[in-house]
Amino acid sequence: MIYIDTIIFDLGGVLIDWNPEYVFLKAFNGDKEKTKWFLENICTSDWNENQDAGYPLAQATEDLVLKFPEYETYIRLFYGNWEDMLGGAISGTVSVLKQLIESKKYKIVALTNWSSETFPIAQKRFDFLDWFEGIVVSGDEKTRKPFKEIYNTTLNRYNIKPEQAIFIDDNKRNIEAAKALKINGIQFKNPEQLIEDLKTFNIHIS
Secondary structure (H helix, E strand, O other), rough: OOOOOOEEEEOOOEEEEEEOOHHHHOOOOOOOOHHHHHHHHHHHHHHHHHOOOOOOOOHHHHHHHOOHHHHHHHHHHHHHOOHHHEEEOOOOHHHHHHHHHOOOEEEEEEEEOOOOOHHHHHHHHHHHHOOOOOEEHHHHOOOOOOHHHHEEEEEEOOOOHHHHHHEEEEOOHHHHHHOOOOOEEEEOOHHHHHHHHHHHHHHHHO
């Protein structure tokens, strides 16, 4: 049996519901096809992840407007209305987090791809972000998952042994990067599945 003493949580998609569709479905009058096309071709996830690694939001917006001037109004909505992309907390996972902390058996930290410019908005909205021993925010570190530097920063900063840690993330790519550094991984799909997968590490949540 693997001995686990640390659990590392991703935030967006695991503890916090975040989705650009909340803004763009409204902007495109509920047209799912237009929304999907726009987010796959204009304000892409790769483009947004560049800001997660520290690129300024205002500059990224101007860069994209220059490239796609015909979509300027919609491009400016991405960070202009960013707060509306935040849904609520994923309550089932927050409950898991609470039980893990209350057990006092584990070091609990977070590792998130998030712009340092928008992260304070989430901190004000979600009080459970204060529960962590620490949070590594990609925008502060000027790098992001899945690059090994940000995992090593997390391990070193909080004195974590990779073989004794579990990393929970909804993105398979990020889990595979963690496993390459000998960190155990659980790909998050929903709170019920997370509870089941934690049992394989002898961690039982009621």
